[in-house]
Amino acid sequence: MSAITPTSTSTGLPARVWNGTGVVRLRREGAIAPIGAFVVFFVVYVIINPELLTRFQLQTAANLVVPLALVALGQLIIVLVGGIDISIGAIMSLCNVVFAVQLETMPVPVAVLLAIGTGLACGLFNGFLVAYGGLPAIAVTLASAFIFGSLAREVLDRPGGGITTEIYLATSGELLPFVPVSLVWLAVVAVLLWLLLQRTALGRHIYGVGSNMESVRAAGLNARLTKLLAFGLAGVITSLGAMMLAASTVTGDPRSGDPYLLSSIAAVALAGAAFTGGRGSIIGTILAACTLGLIGNLLFFAGVNSYWQYVISALIIVAVVGIPVVWRKAAFFAKGARS
Template sequence: MTTGTIFAPVARRTALPIWIQRSIHEGAAPPVVAFVLFIAVYLAVNPSLLTRFQLQSAANLVVPLAIAALAQLMIVLIGGIDISIGAVISLCNVVFATSLAGLPGPVALIVAVLVGAACGVFNGLLVAFGGLPAIAVTLASTFIIGAIARTILDRPGGALSETIFNVTSGEALPFLPMAIVWLVIVGVAVWFVLQRTAFGRQIYGVGSNRDAVQAAGINSRLAILGAFVLSGVLASIAAVLLAGSTVTGDPRSGDPYLLTSIAAVALSGASFAGGRGSVLGTIAAAIILGLVGNLLFFAGINSYWQYIINALIIFAVVAIPVLVRIISTRKSLAQGGHHD
């Protein structure tokens, strides 16, 4: 009986799948709980979310943001912030939209992804090998990349077709928007890279303790460069899905995703000092932020309140764990003093 009592807690702790344990450790629990509560409130206010049209519209709205947030997460994990995310999305968006005029869809997609990767290489080289702060480099590159996007296409346009819409944003099956399919594919791929590859462990390691990574004989510069390249690729995928859902290219299409992607990463519980962040939490946070405007609309509230509510949500999710730690610490100190 004693043995069973000793080992029972261990069995309970290991009952959860390892990916859930890791997600909880990386801060996914608060945003996921917030996501469940938010969806419950949303459905109470607007039950039509579960209709085919509403579900597809919501998916097309939030999926590009979720993937853009994952792109931002890559840089936050190494201890930086990417100010150029919006500009990269805009550039890849117009490249994809204009390339379709003379190239097949898959080739245009590859071109857009290569452009996103090239943006990542540019930023990554300056940060990793130039020793410059990520926020400064990406702020400067925002102007360069944005100017290139407006040179390629100075107003909304492009050569997108209904086929592109169906592949990126239509319905794969009834009640299964293609945008959700792409989000699952991208989310699983990013999770696999971060959790199951040496490269992913290096990204977390660089963010948590770069000196220790260097001491272990790992080239932290290549890890930083790789994080920027992966971020650029993810931004390009978000751009393609955005172009497909709107059936147009727009040189300013990525502008709204800069601050919202940072907000989603903050809401996800990631550490801006680096080394801690969750794919699941980031996706959940992005969906919440993406749907807040819709919820306010159906509740009859002015949409300008969206920004205030976004800020309050972020404050709550960031502050609650801190308050819990403070309360727990005070209780421990009080109990320790009582025993003494």
């Protein structure tokens, strides 16, 4: 990932440029903390539960964290433009049941396109009200969460659908021994998203809208259209997470996305993204989502009460996010004392 550095271009728009080593770029995106947290936690997890490295456990863990990672990437897109999506869990539920129900009567490609179209439509609905209606994203998405959640229950009022074993194997099985298919799909999405954000005008505009709205407007670029497209893109990525979840559980569920709202926000926060917009890391977000998923998995197998699981997860997030802040302040005061 590269970092945002405001530079003067022919259009006046802040550009993303390569700067120094990869470590410098990751640090500026806030990705060092989630990468470190993932490495430490993964080592601890393997020490406590060596069976994680077996084929079955690795596949199970991958199928657990991939939907969360995809939804977290969708949330990251919204955060990059300075917003937050409270409806992302409801969008996931709606796409989940649309995919599962359409598989009962439609070919797989059609069901996939309908699910993606549903996510796109939900995202564009939110984006239009935010970008062109001038409404706060948190208020719009809070209201739309009720709308999308109700639609999900209209489509399917209880778990069900037509997901087959073939679909499960194609999305959640093994490509090769010790290589879960779900991780391959996640890698493909992550690479395509990285290319879009780093190598296209839309990606630069998304970062620009979040980091310096005035420069975007001064350059004569359409900030409203950028926000609209960012919400649409987030809806598409969320729909991919919804389909991966439906395939791995072999069922559609109108409440399947409920736990992913707070988890997606937590993953983005843990990844060091700036909620004011303009800064965020794809790799950091994915690894933060993996860490959160593995934490919940480990606590579950340890027999920890579900209520305490949330408390422990929250404390870990505070520690990972807070330690770098405390470290910087301590270094600042130490430097001041020496001078």
